[in-house]
Amino acid sequence: MYSCSLNVLSHTHTHRTESLISGFTLHIEIFKIHMQTHFVLLGRSFGSPYFYDLTGIRFLTMCPGVTDTPLISDANKFTLNGFPGLGQNLAEGLGDLPPQPTTNVAIGLIKMIKDGENGSVWVSEGNQPIYEVEIPDRLTLRKK
Incomplete structure (x- = not known):
């Protein structure tokens, strides 16, 4: 993944990461295992201002x-x-979530690449237009 990413970066100046909505979905048992890998991908996008300033990617x-x-x-x-x-x-858990065709994901991907700011996270689901997700600062999540 690392060498592939570097190759893509050197040619496109955009790096796209996929992290299924499982990173946000807690009620499906296997997602509790699987989503841990997707949290890594989400976190990887947050800390990139240094690299953007350095490379423009x-x-x-x-x-x-x-x-x-x-x-x-x-x-x-x-x-x-x-x-x-x-x-x-x-x-069964996936059956509760609204499906979408691959074309909806592709259309959303194009919009994300055209309009997305560095470090942004986008969701494409339910055959609806893609939307950007605002990840809250951890300090706003403190239990009261």
């Missing part, structure tokens, strides 16, 4: 929702050894 993150691909249609086949029923739980 924007870092953008897209979080696609449920998209009509085999990853979704075959979700009940995915499982982790030792966790029976996890694939079924995933399929």
Whole structure:
């Protein structure tokens, strides 16, 4: 990923990262495991002003929702050894979320690349137009 990213950066001056909406979705059991990897991708986009100022390369993150691909249609086949029923739980949880065609993700990706500011995070879900997500400062999240 690192060398591929450097190659893309040297030619496009834009780096796109995908992090599924699972980073924001807590009610599906497998997402509690899977979303940890997506939090890494989200966090990677936040700390990039230094690199943008140095290189002029924007870092953008897209979080696609449920998209009509085999990853979704075959979700009940995915499982982790030792966790029976996890694939079924995933399929049921994904069934509760509104699907979208791949064309909606592609249209959103183009908009994000054209309009997105460095470090921005975007969501494409439910066959709706893509939207930018505002990530709150951690100090505003303190439990009262």
